Amino acid sequence: MEWLMWFSKPENTKPLALVIFFVIFTGIVLYVYGNKTRGKRLEAYRDIPFLDEQQGENLGDQNETKDKQ
Numbered sequence: 001m002e003w004l005m006w007f008s009k010p011e012n013t014k015p016l017a018l019v020i021f022f023v024i025f026t027g028i029v030l031y032v033y034g035n036k037t038r039g040k041r042l043e044a045y046r047d048i049p050f051l052d053e054q055q056g057e058n059l060g061d062q063n064e065t066k067d068k069q
Contacts, residue, residue, distance in 0.1 A: 033039050
């Protein structure tokens with residue numbers, strides 16, 4: 001049980017947390033950019049929020065033409 005007391009000291013847990021978060025961050029970066037096809041696919045996802053605006057503009061144009069008829 002004494003090894004649990006090791007975690008209660010901030011001078012021990014802060015470096016441990018830093019190492020854990022760095023390993024997780026590095027793993028995510030390697031996952032995203034490690035495979036070129038996956039990287040290109042994920043890069044294409046960055047445009048998703050703008051697709052709604054473009055579709056909404058197109059729908060607005062269609063509604064205006066219906067009103068004119």
